[in-house]
Amino acid sequence: EAAEKGGFEHFMLKEIYEQPKVIKDTMSCRIASDGEQIQFEELNWTPEDVKSIGKIMIVACGTAYHAGLLAKYFIEKLARIPVEVDIASEYRYRDPLTDSKTLCIVISQSGETIDTLAALKEAKRRGARSLAITNVVGSSVSREADQVVYTWAGPEIAVASTKAYTTQLVALLLLALYMGRLNGHLTADREAQVIRDLQRVPDQCRNIFDHAGDIKELAAKIKEKEDIFFIGRSMDYGLAMEGALKLKEISYIHAEAYAGGELKHGTLALIISGVPVIALATQQDVEEKMISNIKEVKARDAYVIGVVQEGDTEVRKTIDSVITIPRSDNFVLPIMTVIPLQLLAYYTAVVRGNDVDKPRNLAKSVTVE
Numbered sequence: 001e002a003a004e005k006g007g008f009e010h011f012m013l014k015e016i017y018e019q020p021k022v023i024k025d026t027m028s029c030r031i032a033s034d035g036e037q038i039q040f041e042e043l044n045w046t047p048e049d050v051k052s053i054g055k056i057m058i059v060a061c062g063t064a065y066h067a068g069l070l071a072k073y074f075i076e077k078l079a080r081i082p083v084e085v086d087i088a089s090e091y092r093y094r095d096p097l098t099d100s101k102t103l104c105i106v107i108s109q110s111g112e113t114i115d116t117l118a119a120l121k122e123a124k125r126r127g128a129r130s131l132a133i134t135n136v137v138g139s140s141v142s143r144e145a146d147q148v149v150y151t152w153a154g155p156e157i158a159v160a161s162t163k164a165y166t167t168q169l170v171a172l173l174l175l176a177l178y179m180g181r182l183n184g185h186l187t188a189d190r191e192a193q194v195i196r197d198l199q200r201v202p203d204q205c206r207n208i209f210d211h212a213g214d215i216k217e218l219a220a221k222i223k224e225k226e227d228i229f230f231i232g233r234s235m236d237y238g239l240a241m242e243g244a245l246k247l248k249e250i251s252y253i254h255a256e257a258y259a260g261g262e263l264k265h266g267t268l269a270l271i272i273s274g275v276p277v278i279a280l281a282t283q284q285d286v287e288e289k290m291i292s293n294i295k296e297v298k299a300r301d302a303y304v305i306g307v308v309q310e311g312d313t314e315v316r317k318t319i320d321s322v323i324t325i326p327r328s329d330n331f332v333l334p335i336m337t338v339i340p341l342q343l344l345a346y347y348t349a350v351v352r353g354n355d356v357d358k359p360r361n362l363a364k365s366v367t368v369e
């Protein structure tokens, strides 16, 4: 087992550090040689195929569901197709409005999650077209779906998903670009611009790893806390949910994610002196709104760790500690922003002495209801 860990103390850490490589593997086979366009040979869609989609229904569980939440932003903004995201176990039992104009996208690392597989069958029964995004070649969902896009993350051993999630984000962003070009909503320039920033991600991730020591120090600061809050807006809200899940599943600290704008509607009551708030503020278009949310929690004496883009000067003035993310396109940023959140969860679990790769009560793949 030590050999399989490749010199890392845990599979989770190894898998976090594999992200530059697997992100590259997942995208390079889908970027045309001129570097300007996305191509999915495995889909081979025509403009009509995309134009005939009335609605996209994304269905998944756990971390894969969180990837779906971000895909809603990618697809709606870049391809202007309405997207609904549902938890597989909810979708299957709610008599969903799904018909032949619906494209159902299921996301599953293992391809074996029972609720996701059942939801896929339900969508097909209602006449939907289907696409599986999965990491396991020949898995049940890959066999059940009409078409498959593989994430090339390689085997993921740690129960807490890391590299599978980032490759899901990559695959979904590429898909949004592909659909946006085919249905005419995305200009060639914009597509090329996002691709350029995507191609810089593997190198930029290494930049994040250079600051792993700072994140370890932050983990030591939060290790005794009982509640931790993650806040964010737009795509950073979806990431906040993933950051909170990662932290609770392996550190066993209660963590909750809130949309910045929802703070006043409940969570603010729980913000007392010293409570850590991880404020994700990488998205420029909502930066000012995030700053006012940060001020709201600072006024209650919260300890705020801000996650910002390199070069930011404004958010930095309002927070106690900072994690910086290399500069990139808004759509590309989430792929990098999650990495420090994974590291924070990892180091917090380690310092608390937990079994990082096999957290209590959890399984890698949930194949029974």
Ligand code: G6P
Binding pocket: 061, 062, 063, 064, 107, 108, 109, 110, 111, 112, 113, 116, 159, 160, 161, 362, 363, 364, 365, 366
């Ligand atoms: C379990 C795992 C999670 C995973 C979820 C969905 O809960 O512990 O890490 O996100 O199942 O799994 P899937 O294989 O369908 O992506």
